[in-house]
Amino acid sequence: xxxxxxxxxxxxxxxxxxxxxxxxxxxxxxxxxxxxxxxxxxxxxxxxxxxxxxxxxxxxxxxxxxxxxxxxxxxxxxxxxxxxxxxxxxxxxxxxxxxxxxxxxxxxxxxxxxxxxxxxxxxxxxxxxxxxxxxxxxxxxxxxxxxxxxxxxxxxxxxxxxxxxxxxxxxxxxxxxxxxxxxxxxxxxxxxxxxxxxxxxxxxxxxxxxxxxxxxxxxxxxxxxxxxxxxxxxxxxxxxxxxxxxxxxxxxxxxxxxxxxxxxxxxxxxxxxxxxxxxxxxxxxxxxxxxxxxxxxxxxxxxxxxxxxxxxxxxxxxxxxxxxxxxxxxxxxxxxxxxxxxxxxxxxxxxxxxxxxxxx
Numbered sequence: 001x002x003x004x005x006x007x008x009x010x011x012x013x014x015x016x017x018x019x020x021x022x023x024x025x026x027x028x029x030x031x032x033x034x035x036x037x038x039x040x041x042x043x044x045x046x047x048x049x050x051x052x053x054x055x056x057x058x059x060x061x062x063x064x065x066x067x068x069x070x071x072x073x074x075x076x077x078x079x080x081x082x083x084x085x086x087x088x089x090x091x092x093x094x095x096x097x098x099x100x101x102x103x104x105x106x107x108x109x110x111x112x113x114x115x116x117x118x119x120x121x122x123x124x125x126x127x128x129x130x131x132x133x134x135x136x137x138x139x140x141x142x143x144x145x146x147x148x149x150x151x152x153x154x155x156x157x158x159x160x161x162x163x164x165x166x167x168x169x170x171x172x173x174x175x176x177x178x179x180x181x182x183x184x185x186x187x188x189x190x191x192x193x194x195x196x197x198x199x200x201x202x203x204x205x206x207x208x209x210x211x212x213x214x215x216x217x218x219x220x221x222x223x224x225x226x227x228x229x230x231x232x233x234x235x236x237x238x239x240x241x242x243x244x245x246x247x248x249x250x251x252x253x254x255x256x257x258x259x260x261x262x263x264x265x266x267x268x269x270x271x272x273x274x275x276x277x278x279x280x281x282x283x284x285x286x287x288x289x290x291x292x293x294x295x296x297x298x299x300x301x302x303x304x305x306x307x308x309x310x311x312x313x314x315x316x317x318x319x320x321x322x323x324x325x326x327x328x329x330x331x332x333x334x335x336x337x338x339x340x341x342x343x344x345x346x347x348x349x350x351x352x353x354x355x356x357x358x359x360x
Contacts, residue, residue, distance in 0.1 A: 003031030003094025070097035091129035114139035115146030116294035163341030177259035212311035
């Protein structure tokens with residue numbers, strides 16, 4: 001089951017392996033939580049993900065509206081098709097709806113990217129991921145920190161640390177993205193610009209917070225900013241008629257393209273969970289405009305920096321990271337990758353088959 005841009009991307013290698021397995025009858029369900037071409041269909045095409053068996057087309061709405069519609073539609077779909085296991089990713093309304101609909105029909109749930117915690121219960125994603133973990137028959141953690149979170153909470157399902165399936169997707173796509181060098185087409189020099197992505201309501205809906213982020217980056221004349229603008233963020237920028245200096249504002253990028261721009265950047269500034277890890281793997285210093293992160297290992301390594309949510313703190317951390325980006329980059333040498341295990345995709349498929357055979 002997928003429904004959003006991050007889920008579609010993370011699913012690519014696992015979906016391909018399931019689809020190719022002669023022992024598996026595989027269906028892909030898309031909820032349509034993300035539906036804009038640049039946030040949805042482009043990734044199916046680019047990552048060679050097969051066409052979904054069904055698209056619920058839930059579209060926009062409140063959390064309750066989205067989740068309830070998806071639960072009803074997925075319950076009907078599961079009753080009709082009777083899957084032996086349902087795989088869900090991450091922390092979205094789509095994943096929560098699928099997990100609850102499945103478990104109430106006594107269909108085993110496999111939660112990929114399980115055990116992530118940011119310890120903020122005012123975040124919808126934190127509520128979703130905790131509920132998904134506790135109703136899953138098997139929880140597939142992406143790191144030992146995530147696995148330990150699950151063990152500490154004594155989740156009912158079994159726990160495995162298989163590594164991050166996103167890393168398998170990242171490695172496969174880097175072969176293409178490294179050759180694109182999109183920064184050249186934007187008139188920029190490698191290691192001479194920052195990449196900015198923002199989409200979370202706490203950052204883009206709050207004018208003071210958004211001002212703090214943009215004003216610091218706009219004031220750095222020697223560090224141009226590439227800004228792929230999320231639809232939600234673009235709406236706020238237009239309504240406030242904000243003038244940005246030193247910015248190259250572009251449409252949201254495909255996965256190959258975002259990795260290409262990230263790979264040439266001197267610094268990433270983001271509120272995206274996925275981009276934090278991709279910056280780490282690309283050895284790019286990262287400032288994360290959030291109070292907490294599920295990827296605490298990157299913070300402990302001193303290459304990812306949390307700004308907090310107060311405007312003054314955001315300004316202070318961004319200025320420090322911008323000024324110290326050269327020294328921070330040196331810290332990547334010799335760092336382990338806590339999200340990498342051998343055969344993540346193959347072992348994920350193997351465990352899904354195992355629990356499908358065993359049933360509830």
